[in-house]
Amino acid sequence: MSELAHGMLAGLAEIADTGRDSRRGGYSRHLWQGADLELRAWFALRAERLGLSVETDRNGNLWAWWGEPGPDAVVTGSHLDSVPGGGAYDGPLGVVSALEAVARLRASGFTPSRPCAVLVCAEEEGSRFGIACLGSRLLTGGIDADRARALIDADGITLAQAARRAGLDPAHLGADRDALARIGLFIELHVEQGRGLVDLGRPVAVASSILAHGRWRLTVTGQGNHAGATPMEDRRDPLVAAARAIVAVQDATGGHPGARATVGRLEVVPGGTNVIASSVHAWLDARAPTDAETRDLVAAIAAAVGEAAQVNGCSVAVTEESWTGTVTFDPELVGRFRSVLGADALVPALPTGAGHDAGVLAASVPSAMLFVRNPTGVSHSPEEFAEVGDCVAGIDALETLLRSLL
Ligand code: GLV
Ligand code: MN
Ligand code: MN
Numbered sequence: 001m002s003e004l005a006h007g008m009l010a011g012l013a014e015i016a017d018t019g020r021d022s023r024r025g026g027y028s029r030h031l032w033q034g035a036d037l038e039l040r041a042w043f044a045l046r047a048e049r050l051g052l053s054v055e056t057d058r059n060g061n062l063w064a065w066w067g068e069p070g071p072d073a074v075v076t077g078s079h080l081d082s083v084p085g086g087g088a089y090d091g092p093l094g095v096v097s098a099l100e101a102v103a104r105l106r107a108s109g110f111t112p113s114r115p116c117a118v119l120v121c122a123e124e125e126g127s128r129f130g131i132a133c134l135g136s137r138l139l140t141g142g143i144d145a146d147r148a149r150a151l152i153d154a155d156g157i158t159l160a161q162a163a164r165r166a167g168l169d170p171a172h173l174g175a176d177r178d179a180l181a182r183i184g185l186f187i188e189l190h191v192e193q194g195r196g197l198v199d200l201g202r203p204v205a206v207a208s209s210i211l212a213h214g215r216w217r218l219t220v221t222g223q224g225n226h227a228g229a230t231p232m233e234d235r236r237d238p239l240v241a242a243a244r245a246i247v248a249v250q251d252a253t254g255g256h257p258g259a260r261a262t263v264g265r266l267e268v269v270p271g272g273t274n275v276i277a278s279s280v281h282a283w284l285d286a287r288a289p290t291d292a293e294t295r296d297l298v299a300a301i302a303a304a305v306g307e308a309a310q311v312n313g314c315s316v317a318v319t320e321e322s323w324t325g326t327v328t329f330d331p332e333l334v335g336r337f338r339s340v341l342g343a344d345a346l347v348p349a350l351p352t353g354a355g356h357d358a359g360v361l362a363a364s365v366p367s368a369m370l371f372v373r374n375p376t377g378v379s380h381s382p383e384e385f386a387e388v389g390d391c392v393a394g395i396d397a398l399e400t401l402l403r404s405l406l
Helices: 010-014 034-049 092-107 134-140 145-150 159-165 177-181 196-200 238-255 291-310 331-341 357-361 388-405
Strands: 053-056 062-066 073-079 116-121 183-191 204-210 212-221 260-269 279-288 315-324 349-352 367-372
Touching (some): 034 053, 034 062, 034 092, 062 092, 092 183, 116 134, 134 177, 134 357, 183 388, 196 367, 204 331, 212 238, 212 291, 238 260, 238 279, 331 367, 349 367, 357 367
Parallel strands (some): 073 183
Antiparallel strands (some): 062 116
16 A cells, blocks of 8 residues: 555545544544544554454554564554544554554565564543543553543443443453563654654654653532522632632643643533533643652642632632653663664654653553654644655654664
């Protein structure tokens, strides 16, 4: 199959209509729902056509093997799920590039001296069950299996129920030492989520580090009541309190250089036009360069949102839902990859504020990332983009690394 179709990577063109979200724009591809299932089937077909053997592990991650599975395999890939209303590149670019790099190696008659696999990690964005990098966290034991089984989606379906519907045994969710032991090294290629490469005028970088980050649920509690019958001075409206709390979140980053804090999702209970809400859930995403700075930021936010909510007679409870400490990719591996790909100045090492399965896997196996230039830096949005020439440069780089490693 040709690498390009209609001026874009052929693999991305093949899935360009899968999971389009006509309401939000962009794509909504969530774990084991329609679009994600279609993409999994597409991946299996694409990989099998290449001569790879495809399997699903105990946690719903997909593996396509060139040669016998592990040990000491060179594994490359990313994810196919998306944020709600996300772009076409975050995740799929890494999967398509991995398939393309393996296709090129096979077509050239290259014989690997160690196993190789393309990996698709499940629920990287956490858009259905709330925990980012769920598939890689389960694989590595980074989340307790009982806690994971009990996670619920927006329709009240547990992960255990969803796994069963997808053909997995929920009792087998969790740390998978055998699958992990097969990985000798993991490489994830990803569209850059920022403007580092644009500013440097280069198409491809190696990742140096990932900000510490996590998710917290802020539950603001007030008094549900009637919108017409309750005088303004008698209200304890948690949605007004949440509005103040969200401004407090933004203000709290002020004293924390390099920190980012976002509330991108709200749930108003019960959510009626003529009803003063009784509670509001607001999800906080907070990130900073170090673990300590992120913890300090979240402590400052917790204090600030509590004070802000009191103005409206409301209270706030803060619950941690996930946490990932700062990831520093192995400097020796980063240096080696940069020299394999060219002089250091040509292939920069860049930090990122975005989380990745490579960051989760890095705690257990040597891991590295390649970034492909994103002309605007916009990501998690339908506007996310990478020029086709830069995508091809990313595949060239991945192919070069695979050749040197296999
Ligand atoms: C994943 O893309 C994240 O950084 O949240
Ligand atoms: Mn993402
Ligand atoms: Mn991603």
